Amino acid sequence: MKKIITIALAALTVSASVLCGCGSNNTASSGAPADSSAASEAATTQPVTDSPVKATGGKIHITDNTLGDIWITELEGVPVNKLQADGFTADNTFKYYSENGQPASNEGIDVSSFSGSIDWAKVKESGVDFAMIRLGGRGYGDEGGLYADDKAAENLQGAKAAGIKVGAYFYSQATTNAEAEEEAEYAKQVLGDIQLDYPLAYDWEIVKDDNARTDKVTSTQATECAVAFCEKVKSFGYIPMIYSASREFYFKYDLSRLKDYELWLVQYADKPDFYYKFSMWQYSESGHIDGIDGSVDLNISFKSTADYAK
Numbered sequence: 001m002k003k004i005i006t007i008a009l010a011a012l013t014v015s016a017s018v019l020c021g022c023g024s025n026n027t028a029s030s031g032a033p034a035d036s037s038a039a040s041e042a043a044t045t046q047p048v049t050d051s052p053v054k055a056t057g058g059k060i061h062i063t064d065n066t067l068g069d070i071w072i073t074e075l076e077g078v079p080v081n082k083l084q085a086d087g088f089t090a091d092n093t094f095k096y097y098s099e100n101g102q103p104a105s106n107e108g109i110d111v112s113s114f115s116g117s118i119d120w121a122k123v124k125e126s127g128v129d130f131a132m133i134r135l136g137g138r139g140y141g142d143e144g145g146l147y148a149d150d151k152a153a154e155n156l157q158g159a160k161a162a163g164i165k166v167g168a169y170f171y172s173q174a175t176t177n178a179e180a181e182e183e184a185e186y187a188k189q190v191l192g193d194i195q196l197d198y199p200l201a202y203d204w205e206i207v208k209d210d211n212a213r214t215d216k217v218t219s220t221q222a223t224e225c226a227v228a229f230c231e232k233v234k235s236f237g238y239i240p241m242i243y244s245a246s247r248e249f250y251f252k253y254d255l256s257r258l259k260d261y262e263l264w265l266v267q268y269a270d271k272p273d274f275y276y277k278f279s280m281w282q283y284s285e286s287g288h289i290d291g292i293d294g295s296v297d298l299n300i301s302f303k304s305t306a307d308y309a310k
Contacts, residue, residue: 023280038120058073058074060072061275062275066245066269072275075254076256077206077256078276079259081275087099087104087247093287093288094281095107095300104302105301106129106165106303107301108130108299108300109131109298110133110296111132111150113149113151115294116293117151118157119292120158120159123162126290129164130167130301132167132198132299133149133155133167134149134169134171135148135149135170135186136148136190137149137170137172138171144213146182146186153194157194165197165198166197167200170183172230173207174204175217176225180202181229184228184232184233184236198239198305198308199282202229202241204226219252224257226242226257227258242258242264245266246274250275262280264278264281266281266282267281267283268285280302284297
């Protein structure tokens, strides 16, 4: 994953926010863009200004591994993180989580075409339980063309053949609900008949680029785009998930609007300290796994395929 970081936040509205990203390439790869007419017709009305985030609780002082000491306002109905710090352990490769002395996590990676050719049998032997695989993305510029990841099908099929459970993600540069829905449709097109064991995640980023198309997306619109993607993904029978850093979860998105979706937190730290509940944690961008040349992102899932099947 390519990591892009920038920030400018004010109160509950951030005009330009930066987070670590699942990865992208603003040059389109092979694969024709999906038909956007249906997405446009189905899109919900676009908000044009930011609206207040619905909050109930008082101000809460927290210490975030990335942001330092900050104050947040507790949001209505958003479940909180109940993971126990003493439940985390690690070895030379992975982090693990246990509850009451019993394993309560699965170990995973996320990959894209940037990971090169992967020997999935060796990856499985190294102890990887699941892989989140990039399906494609949208370009940074005004045109914002859609592209498929060159190795999406190869990685999906290779991981499955090796006995590794798979989920997927799509790198978004959506600025409207219609574009977010179009991205979900394109992701479905890339997947074809391949079945996912884990969620299909929405990875939306603001890019440090003078010509980035997401520069002026408001907090309200960013949230509505995430909802549009997730609802379209749900209509296709996939489990929706939203990938982001704590900064964006706290200050860009309205989590009270996203409380029904799985969250995939990116936070490079010894232990996660995000206040709200999340089901997957990307804790490193510099892991080393047999079967993959170079570094790879490492993840831990607090849900299994059995949990997602319920």
